[in-house]
Amino acid sequence: MAHPPADVPDPSAEVPEVPEAPEGSRTVLDAHDIARALTRISHELLERNKGSEDLVLLGIPTRGTHLATRLAERIARVEGTDVPTGTLDVTMYRDDLRRQPTRGPQHTALPPGGIDGKTVVLVDDVLYSGRTVRAALDAMNDLGRPATVRLAVLVDRGHRELPIRADHVGKNLPSARSERVMVRLEESDGYDVVRIAPSPGDALLHPGEGS
Amino acid sequence: MNKHLLSVDDVTPDDVATLFATAVEMHDVQHRSVKKLPALRGRTVVNLFFEDSTRTRSSFEIAGKWLSADVINVSAKGSSVSKGESLRDTVLTVAAMGVDGLVIRHMASGAAQQVSQWTDAVVVNAGDGTHEHPTQALLDAYTLTRRLGGLEGRHVAIVGDLTHSRVFRSNVALLTKLGARVTVVAPPTLMPAGVTAWSEAAGFATSYDLDAVLPTADAVMMLRVQRERMSGGFFPTAREYTVGYGLTRDRLGLLREGTPILHPGPMNRGLEIAADAADAAGSAVLDQVSAGVAVRMSVLYHLLAGEGSVA
Amino acid sequence: MSEPLVITGASVLGGEPRDLYVADGVLVDAAPAGARTIDAEGLVALPGLVDLHTHLREPGREDAETVLTGSRAAAVGGFTAVLAMANTSPVTDTAEAAERVLDLGRAAGLVDVQPVGAVTRGLEGHELAELGLMARSRARVRVFSDDGRCVHDPRVMRRALEYVRAFGGVVSQHSQDPDLAGPSACCHEGELSGRLGLPGWPGIAEETIVARDVMLARHTRSRLHVAHVSTAGSVEVLRWAKAQGIDVTAEVTPHHLLLTTDLVAGYDPVYKVNPPLRPDEDVHALREALADGTVDAVATDHAPHARHDKEHAFGDAAFGMLGLETALSVVSEVMVTSGAMGWADVARVMSQTPARIAGLEGHGGSLAVGSPAHLALVDPAAAVTVDRDASVSLSRNNPWHGRRLTGAVVATFLGGRPTVLDGALV
Secondary structure, rough: OOOOOOOOOOOOOOOOOOOOOOOOOOEEOOOHHHHHHHHHHHHHHHHHHHOOEEEEEEOOOOOHHHHHHHHHHHHHHOOOOOOOOOEEEOOOOOHHHHHOOOOOOOOEOOOOOOOEEEEEEEEEEEOOOOHHHHHHHHHHOOOOOOOEEEEEEEEEEEOOOOOOOOOOOEEOOOOOOOEEEEEEEEHHHHOOOOEEEEOHHHHHHOOOOOO | OOEOOHHHHHHHHHHHHHHHHHHHHHHHHHHOOOOOOOOOOOOOOEEOOOOOHHHHHHHHHHHHHHHHEEEEEEEEEOOOHHHHHOHHHHHHHHHHHOOOEEEEEEEOOHHHHHHHHHHOOEEEEEEEOOOHHHHHHHHHHHHHHHOOOOOOOOOOEEEEEOOHHHHHHHHHHHHHHOOOEEEEEEEHHHOOOOOHHHHHHHHHEEEHHHHHHHHHHHEEEEEEEEOOHHHHOOHHHHHHHHHHEOHHHHHHHHOOOOOOOOOOOOOOEEEOOOOOHHHOOOOOOHHHHHHHHHHHHHHHHHHOOOOOOOO | OOOEEEEEEEEEEEEEEEEEEOOEEEEOOOOOOOOOOEEEEOOOOEEEEEEEEEEOOOOOOOOOOOOHHHHHHHHHHOOEEEEEOOOOOOOOOOOOHHHHHHHHHHHOOOOEEOOOOOEEEOOOOEEOOHHHHHHHHHOOOOOOOOOOOOOHHHHHHHHHHHHHHHHHOEEEOOOOOOOOOOOOEEEEEOHHHHHOOOEOOHHHHHHHHHHHHHHHHHOOOOEEEEEOOOHHHHHHHHHHHHHHHOEEEEEEHHHHHHOOOHHHOOOOOHHHHOOOEEEEEEEHHHHHHHHHHOOOOOOOOOOOHHHHHHHOOOOOOOOOOOOOOOOHEEEEEEHOOOOOHHHHHHHHHHHHHHHHHHOOOOOOOOOOOOOOOOOOEEEEEEEEEEOOHOOOOOOOOOOOOEEEEEEEEEEEOOOEEEEEEEEEOO
């Protein structure tokens, strides 16, 4: 297994202070890395779509939604147009619903123009088993019929259990199943970082989760 | 959340917040073209109704179906006593078919609680006698929360046949739990036994004077009054009842503009509620019906979707 | 005839330990030859208990109880005589019906089963049953009751009270005004019933009838017995009536001495009973009234029901609870352990007075030499945890299940013949 560099860059002055990495974990992407990855993905999206026309970004709550918003901001800066953005909750479509205590669904909101005939980019933080994306595809099916669906993720950590692949990846992160990938974003956590840690047993309970 | 929903006592304010948050999402589903979520796929919900109630049964049926549960309606109308079968036998027979959720309506108070002791299925009380109707109270509180922006400190008047009302019992418990100030209004003969001690212990007010209560009300909940009560000597005539306790056109003037008016239905127009009131701008009657499906979806989802909820 | 017995070291009615001798079914003054010895050291000897109020369900509901199974329960409870209520199917409202119950009791042979006759034909409250023919029958009926229903019509009640004077009879009234206790009423009316949404009936529904009846008894100069008194208000009326010299007696059930209405909060029909379980204030008034003699007797109102008659919603389930096997333990727990009564008082309220009210000869004595050897031996220190499945009754509607009580019947003798030894049927 390839080990990324162990040296952790100091957080720069303008980004919020990142708490010390917990014992045993290491930082995979810092705030700058995340920003660069998102900028690259936003360019890829425009290139692939030949502009922003008919593009819709749908984030999967919670952090996928934040990432979708950030991508839309970057596209707006480049193209000067607002890409319709929404949020797509998949809680009720999960195939492991009955293996966990019930959790309330989060908000689903489609942009006003809907998704019919659009190029929908699903955005999530971590791609792992692929089950969340499968659930998202089902959820979307109940909401409309896009022309094309693409998938953008910040981290692809491997270990797919379904025939699903991402079209746009911030970072490919080879990992062991026993490891835990934690994505923290300023909007929900106060700071940006992606870390990997040897997992205590509890991470195995929810292997489909990135964080 | 408790395993069953038998009474408002089964939910904490936090549970209610969770149920309402989910109900908001379910409400959105009602406006989709595909009104279907897969959350309860493979689950079987039986609506076991010992008493007719088209509206409650339909509401639970739609809620279950939109969550993809298999919903079966079993009408066990009429007392099982007269059929020689005990309630326990009836319930065990139905449960033996492999039921995950049992939505039960019965004309006797306490029936849902008894049933929950006889079966492993999740039991939801859809109205037991004159005891409770917790999903009705949840949908009323949900409707009021949406209309008023919150219940803390709000003054709600519940008016009508309190003695025979499960809607009153569930609502007074839930609304006070959520921080509302409740005044119940009825003639003395339609106040439940021991209401003085009860109201003091539970923290709600009682009044015989509707006109004195309405000006400070943030919401009014009118209860159905059955005409049969006259023969029980509870009040002399329908006319006298309406003059004393009906929400008449004149009384609408005592309410602030837009005050929500609730009624669990079916309404006796002209008896407890005038047509003008039922159709007034503040009337929340149709909101209640649509909230009913969303709230029941939320209840079924939280009680039946996760682990530990399989019979 | 029974074998001769020497019962050693029994505390007779709670007094100093001494030996009791039984020959030919009668208490004698010296040890008979060849006697079997029964060690009763540490036990209290009481005259065999007499229950003024038992439902044996036969004929009609032999799936709930029979005269035989009810007799077994009575014997286990220390009883040597029970009055079998008339609300069977058919109703005990004829001489033939009464004799049939008497004969079934004799065939069972465990306790003296004395039939109660209906006051009105079919318990319908309209026409008097053949009270005189029942009195003249082999069953020698003296207690008449429509129990389960109230003799509500004041004209009928007046005539019944007058009529039974001819043969020393007594009317045992189930005091409950049906107009104040509606057809769906199923528990005590009060704050709890209001909260639970259960239709109840208030104490006043009993008290107005008790008040009316004591005035009728005064007017007719007849004897009145008030069955299962359940409220403090009824006690007040009785106290007043007795002070006036009105010939009235009253009974209280063991359950009304201990169980309170809050037990119905879980909607368990095992606690559904008529009269209903009442609040604490009533329970305390009843204990006081029993101790001071305002209430004369304890009677079980043993009311067995088949499971399928109880496994309904609370409002639909049958009224009634078992009582014969646990009555003495409850009275011991509530009245003796607390110091409110001694064992001589227990003998008075559970044997002597009931026997006198019912006109039962041979029962309810003082264990004097020459009287029939109907007696019960009680271990006053025994701690028992009631197990409904250990009951010899056919039914299981036992509200005492799981409850710990102090004091238990160890042995029962009917005419010198042991029916129960070591707490079990012989």
